[in-house]
Amino acid sequence: MSIEVRFGIKRGEFSLTIDTEIPEHGVTAIFGASGSGKTTLLRAIAGLEAPENGFLKVGGVVWQDTNTFLQTHERKIGYVFQEPSLFQHLNVQDNINYGLARSKRDKSERSLDDAISLLGIEHLLKRMPWQLSGGEQQRVAIVRALAADPSMLLLDEPLAALGDEQKAEILPYLESVYQQLDIPVLYVSHSRNEVARLADHLLLLDKGTIKASGKVTDLFTSLDLPLAHQTHAETIIDTTVTSYDAEFGLATLKFSGGQFVVASNPLDSQTTVRLQILARDVSVTLEHQKDTSILNIFPVTIDHLVKESSSQMTLRLLAGKTPILAKVTCRSAQSLGLKIGDTVYAQVKTVALLR
Amino acid sequence: MSIEVRFGIKRGEFSLTIDTEIPEHGVTAIFGASGSGKTTLLRAIAGLEAPENGFLKVGGVVWQDTNTFLQTHERKIGYVFQEPSLFQHLNVQDNINYGLARSKRDKSERSLDDAISLLGIEHLLKRMPWQLSGGEQQRVAIVRALAADPSMLLLDEPLAALGDEQKAEILPYLESVYQQLDIPVLYVSHSRNEVARLADHLLLLDKGTIKASGKVTDLFTSLDLPLAHQTHAETIIDTTVTSYDAEFGLATLKFSGGQFVVASNPLDSQTTVRLQILARDVSVTLEHQKDTSILNIFPVTIDHLVKESSSQMTLRLLAGKTPILAKVTCRSAQSLGLKIGDTVYAQVKTVALLR
Amino acid sequence: MILSEQDLTALFVTLKLASVSTLVLLVVGTPLAWWLSKSQWRFKYLIEAIIALPLILPPTVLGFYLLVSIGPNGPIGGLVDALGGAPLAFTFTGLVIGSVFYSMPFVVQPLQNAFSSIGERPLEVAATLRASPMDRFFTIAVPMAKPGFITASVLGFAHTLGEFGVVLMIGGNIPGSTQVVSIAIYDHVEALEYGQAHWLAGSLLVLSFLLLIVVYGANRRYTVAKP
Amino acid sequence: MILSEQDLTALFVTLKLASVSTLVLLVVGTPLAWWLSKSQWRFKYLIEAIIALPLILPPTVLGFYLLVSIGPNGPIGGLVDALGGAPLAFTFTGLVIGSVFYSMPFVVQPLQNAFSSIGERPLEVAATLRASPMDRFFTIAVPMAKPGFITASVLGFAHTLGEFGVVLMIGGNIPGSTQVVSIAIYDHVEALEYGQAHWLAGSLLVLSFLLLIVVYGANRRYTVAKP
Amino acid sequence: SDEIRVAVASNFSGAMKAIVSEYEETSVHTVVLSFGSTGKHYAQITNGAPFDLFLAADSARPQLLEDQGIAIIGSRTTYARGRLAVWASNPEINNIKDALNNHQNIAHLAIANPKLSPYGIAAKQVLMTLDAWPKIQSKLVRGENIAQTFQFVHSGNADLGFVAYSQVVNPKQPLQGNWWIPPQSLYSPIDQQAVLLNNRQAPKDLLEFMKSPLARQLIQHYGYELP
């Protein structure tokens, strides 16, 4: 089952035209330049904009069509707005309680305490909103949305005001929340990193229209989209753990095109792990090299070659059926004589475990 | 000459204690977790907080001491607030003109048009603030601050709501503005990337106190600070262009420890170029390898070795006197038998030109 | 005791009238102000203008027209009579109706401004947190419009205290029922009993001053921390 | 012509009085409201209470006290005399002073609320853009407090139009100078000239209604686009 | 015992209070007095005000009520006759008659509004007989009723005024300055008439009491003549 979304919204010169399906499970990232309509889309889904000819079906229930329009408060959503939007007349605790009191959620539930402590706001509970920093306000807003026991989360750049370290702490928690509740999440983000890490599905917006929509792993390596051509292009691969070497802290991960050995904390066999491979971290050699600290070297065929600039090339390599992007200099490509269909060795310097 | 800053500010349980000097030229990044006091510091410098025993000297002029307190409007600053703060009763053009009209700046000056077009807000000039998206508002605020002809810029996460691509467009422009005007810039950022790219100087805040202050290049590789230990640790090196190979688009860049060959657009000889080397992009071999697409390989000595986890190590390598960070797996370190004082080869897979 | 028994009765009637009127004003004015602040109806400004109109007539004249309308031959009086209600003129209920009518703009306008200045965002946020329109109104709009409520109550209450023309006309200055302090003071002044007028006016002022101090002082404690 | 020449003169005097009073109210009330909205002074609430006090007295009584104060033996009259000024009683200036005094709370309170609801941020932003306090006040605070100014002006103007007791007391009902419409209508009613009273009241209402529509209608055009 | 509700012209309030306190000594009935202007009382009575007895300030309004069949036919009696006094609060004005004729030292002459008050009509008649009326026009200030006229003079704002004799002989108020009592021949009598508004016995009883020697003495004491 999936969420069906059809909207046509006009705002001055801008118009948003959406007709798509969003999976009912997992995280769908909404990605697009500033002004591309991300916030407008979330607002429409929340029922805060009332597009005339809209259609919206969530969990098999029609939220909006020609005859139906569920009011915002009748939609079981949790919404974190782009701007900090705490109630100015309530302290932090009461802001959180506002959502809690109106949900069916058991008030003594431990998970809310978890949220509060994981987002690091225990010491702020008695404060008024204007006594908080920008990032603190955003964190409270996240907890408040979670407290409302939503069956769908709409997050508009919830982590924009937070630093990398803090993000790294909060993201795993958010993931666990989604997974535990098994609710769909629409996540507006500007950060490719966040998307890579969190999202299963991706909706690329451009000037109010959908430029692409599909699985993150596919879209990130699609040469038709700008993502693969950016300097920081990357490949995302979902793999399965086959073994873990506790002595060196190395996990062996299997995917359709071979396997990766990755430094990590202990992992259970058969769990699914997402890997991130920056295109710049992939180099190409003609022979299998020895005597290097690079652990992951495997044969691939060159599927596509794109010259990005006078000096840079993007390669799309196939390891089995799994595409992997590589960025090399034109000079290397020339000196190694690379061309489509060649079989070469891909050296993957670093593999990051995303989740 | 430098900006002398001494503040003691209390806000409930939080207190900010600052006693430092900030260079009068270039960009000083203020970096720290959410709630560490970054905004409070900027506000104090802008004269929006009135700490009792503060001292502030800018450009040889005392802005604040026991007897003096320059009002905010008497301080020639440009301030971009953390939250979008456009005047709600003025359209975009009038918001920008507000600063312009009160500065000595020639109104017909071309540079403002440049700012408007580079930040992509030409088509928004007639709009009211509530008709803009979050990122659009932020961009207007940046132009407004620049229009006020400041002699010091205070930027509180000005690019937080913008995507990577847009950042990549705007950052070089901001750089050129600073350099052209030759004014000090205090830049609050959560993004290590932005800091690496923009900042000359770095102020690390932690719970209201200064944890470190110094040149970005030094602090990024200091093993005493958390920066070098993060997964995304990186080395920043300021180098000089020695030659440019137009055929392959490769520049040769000199630094105290050797030279880099880097793919780039044409560069003039003798210009200064900042390079970014992610620690994960540096691998270590015992022999100089051939037959690889890796261009930059040079001998280094191991200065320090830190085990980060059961599987990961951070190496601090010295190329001449220039420290370079490398992340390797413990397994590699062990199999290669790395120890302090060894001379090895650093393979730098990717070097990014930051500016 | 310097105040006569009749004066004390008048004081009591006045406080009762002002309290009841303020209550009615808030109960009637709040939804009206809310509607005015939210409505996109293009002729809304006509309603806004109509609400301000009673202010424009001299109170005695307004009172005269009210008297005629609620009198036995007037439209309202006739209607009330047809419905089997008791006549309103020269009763406390009549006074309340007159005062409410006359003080309405002082309540509606500050409330409308206060509601408008909240903006849409907090209400939208509350809606996403499952608050129904009613719920949003009482838990978000009303507390956030607190300064407006204070102004509305103070102006409404004080204006009713000092109100005079309307009350005199439709109340008939009947001691114990429709004679309020303002009329009693006026009577003293008219009868050249200046001493008594001073005392009564003074008492009213002191009492009201204390009341106002309590209201504003309490409000101050609430808002002092906020920048 | 149904309105007598005297009625027309009264209408003219009234409009002049209301306009001048509103102007004075805004000029005096705006800085006062601004100060009240910004001040952190702990006894501020006393001032707030004092401003509301004139409301509490019946207008005629207030007028009586004003009459006494501006008389040759009164404190204000004595002061004016000592400064070489002309007596204020029975003059247009006296009326303006009386009206301003009486209508002050209707102007100060909405303005104070409007200023408070702007918050500090826009003013801080303006300061960083080199706007002096004066400049900020006129270019940020005043335009952003527009709804407050509209309410203040409407309440102040309308209340002065309908004002009666104070004006009657210190004005002396001199045609062409201090006889205002409210008194003229009152006179007609008292003299049982109901027909003339209706016409005059009707004209005043229509005129005021048109004025209010212009004010609110113009405001509507401005704000209709904003959510 | 019955309650008697009496609408009393303001100028007669002192005398009436004294009469009622005497009356209540001997009667089982209680009396509730409502003071006000005669014009207002008339409007209220025609609109159903619950008064039993109306003591007007003139003869015209009782006559009208009788004509309209609201008052009891034949109950109309003159209960008191007012007398004019010209009072100069300024002790420098010795010869009041002179002052009225060559009003050099007079800034303001206060009279009651002839349109509303029988005392005003009388004042106008006196001034006309003295040939002073046209010349004095620009100095005239008009009070709404005789009490207000008195206040104009009392506060010193008017140098001279036509007040009621009952006011200057008012035992409660020791007055400064000089006064002149114009002879009755200069103006037509100011007859203050009473009418019964219903056929109840108690009010009839009170009206009878007002004709008793004790009441007549009190009326005289308060500065009125007897018919």
Ligand SMILES: Nc1ncnc2c1ncn2[C@@H]1O[C@H](COP(=O)(O)OP(=O)(O)OP(=O)(O)O)[C@@H](O)[C@H]1O
């Ligand atoms: N009332 C309006 N009138 C005209 N244009 C509007 C109005 N409201 C929004 N827009 C335009 O609609 C577009 C989409 O806005 P939206 O807020 O959805 O963008 P966004 O993708 O969330 O951008 P950001 O990343 O900057 O927040 C923007 O270009 C904005 O200027």
Ligand SMILES: Nc1ncnc2c1ncn2[C@@H]1O[C@H](COP(=O)(O)OP(=O)(O)OP(=O)(O)O)[C@@H](O)[C@H]1O
């Ligand atoms: N009025 C106040 N009362 C109590 N604490 C306050 C008050 N104002 C600010 N603080 C606290 O001061 C600290 C510093 O705030 P500041 O806004 O400077 O943080 P910041 O570094 O800018 O954070 P962020 O990155 O989240 O914007 C925060 O912990 C905040 O909670």
Ligand SMILES: [Mg+2]
């Ligand atoms: Mg947005």
Ligand SMILES: [Mg+2]
């Ligand atoms: Mg901050």
